[in-house]
Amino acid sequence: MTDINQVTIIGRLVKDVEAKYTGTGTAIMHFTVAVNRRSKDSGGNWNDDPSFIDCTYFPKVPETIEPILVKGKQIAIQGSLKQDKWVDQNGQNRSRLGVVVNQLQFLGSSRDDGDAPAPRQQQQKPYSQASQSPSRQAEEPPKGPDQFEDDQIPF
Numbered sequence: 001m002t003d004i005n006q007v008t009i010i011g012r013l014v015k016d017v018e019a020k021y022t023g024t025g026t027a028i029m030h031f032t033v034a035v036n037r038r039s040k041d042s043g044g045n046w047n048d049d050p051s052f053i054d055c056t057y058f059p060k061v062p063e064t065i066e067p068i069l070v071k072g073k074q075i076a077i078q079g080s081l082k083q084d085k086w087v088d089q090n091g092q093n094r095s096r097l098g099v100v101v102n103q104l105q106f107l108g109s110s111r112d113d114g115d116a117p118a119p120r121q122q123q124q125k126p127y128s129q130a131s132q133s134p135s136r137q138a139e140e141p142p143k144g145p146d147q148f149e150d151d152q153i154p155f
Contacts, residue, residue, distance in 0.1 A: 005080045007099055009053060010107065011035035017069035019062035027062040031055050031069065033077065054098040055079070065104070074108035077101045 011033035019027045037049045055077060059065055069075070079101040088094050 006078070007081055008076065008078045009033055009035060009099065010074070010076045011053070013069060013071055013073045013075065014052060015071045017066060019059070019066050027059055029057040029059060029062065029066075029069070031057070033075065054096065055101050056082075056098060057101040057104060059104075068106060073106070076105040076107055078103040 014032040014034050017029050017031040019029050033053045035051050038046055041047055079099045082100045083095055083097050085095045
């Protein structure tokens with residue numbers, strides 16, 4: 001039997017997305033999608049349990065989508081899971097599971113308003129290995145539920 005590695009996620013961007021470029025001009029976007037699981041406790045109160053998923057995307061035309069990928073924007077992604085492994089500054093083995101995005105679809109609007117966001121003025125920044133260094137990988141994921149209002153989370 002063949003293994004299957006496919007994931008579909010619908011969530012909201014944790015911050016504005018920026019394209020970076022390799023020395024050969026290939027665009028790379030790293031972003032985090034917040035997804036929420038809601039459940040009722042024994043007292044009938046709703047509890048939120050957000051998860052933050054790190055994603056990597058290699059868009060063919062990043063200039064057209066970069067202005068749209070803003071904090072709070074709801075998106076759907078399809079891709080595959082990839083585990084990154086490294087050794088931190090203390091010699092400890094570390095790993096992080098993320099998604100390599102194959103398809104990205106825009107849903108809804110940004111959390112701030114119902115209109116399309118105004119395009120951002122961006123400069124192309126060269127992609128460097130420094131942005132992928134173990135110290136970057138060891139950063140804590142963004143803090144959760146206080147970044148989203150209950151009525152803005154799609155769950």
